[in-house]
Amino acid sequence: MEETYLTVRNVLTMKIAIAGFGALGARLGVKLQSAGHEVIGIDGWAAHIAAINTDGLTVVHEDNAPKKYYLPVMTPKEVDGEFDLIILLTKTPQLNRMLTDIQPIITPKTKLLVLSNGLGNIEIMAQHVARDQILAGVTLWTSTLVKPGEIHTTGSGSIKLQAIGESDITPIVDAMNEAHLNVATTNDVLTAIWHKAGINSVLNPLSVLLNASLAEFGTASNAMDMALNILEEIREVGATRGIKVDINAIIADLIKLIRPENAGNHYPSMYQDIKNGKYTEIDFLNGYFAKVGRQENVPTPFNTLVTRMIHAKEDIERVKLAKQQETFEI
Structure with a gap:
């Protein structure tokens, strides 16, 4: 079955950065972009960045024909501007370095959602931003990076998330669900x-x-x-x-x-x-x-x-x- 990205807009458009634009970051990125949000990828793999910026991101979903998606990807030190949401998919060992490098684009209004596997991410984030800016989640979405600029996807997935501090995350949940990311909130994210x-x-x-x-x-x-x-x-x-x-x-x-x-x-x-x-x-x-x-x-x-x-x-x-x-x- 072909994965569908096209949706009908009924929520506010957000500016979203995805830090760690590998297999999973790319899959989430094209779904969010196709829902009408402005999405920028952040990654450190030069060949991957060059392939996407030159020829677009190729997505192969199960047995369907490849599709091309075009969205900008850059290194952490190249990105600028202000963002409503930064989704962190950097591996935990590299998370501290990523947050240090993208500090200039984090404003007091920016929310940061970590979906990386592993434990210890929240503690690392708390060293860089206020707790009210931190969202933590888990995801069952999957993706495979076949080569620079190309991912293969299978099945569907879901996301559970929670605001670590005192924060209204309804707009973020609505925006992500507009992209069919199947997001639910939880009071016990740990x-x-x-x-x-x-x-x-x-x-x-x-x-x-x-x-x-x-x-x-x-x-x-x-x-x-x-x-x-x-x-x-x-x-x-x-x-x-x-x-x-x-x-x-x-x-x-x-x-x-x-x-x-x-x-x-x-x-x-x-x-x-x-x-x-x-x-x-x-x-x-x-x-x-x-x-x-x-x-x-x-x-x-x-x-x-x-x-x-x-x-x-x-x-x-x-x-x-x-x-x-x-x-x-x-």
């Missing part, structure tokens, strides 16, 4: 973030280690057993921080996500990062839980092992890519 982190701590690293899409992971006879090993540790760690981790709810979402008609054909961002020789966000997923476990004397052998294996995989793939580059240059 639980939702831990829930999403639990999902990602299963699917992201195991897809890498098994070299599998989500659906392929689901065909393993012990897939949910491995998931339980990871999630039971996360539940114990969460209890030390007053977070209730509902394992049954996470397993139910995992089962939905791995279906081909949903996100089953998707390779998670960590898989894509590994293949591109990038460092992953493992230290803000399984590694985060392992670190808190050590602090709270909660054993986390599975999360610790997964973290170490992903770091090893990072090293192996980066060496491979370096050797390939050397061969190409010769």
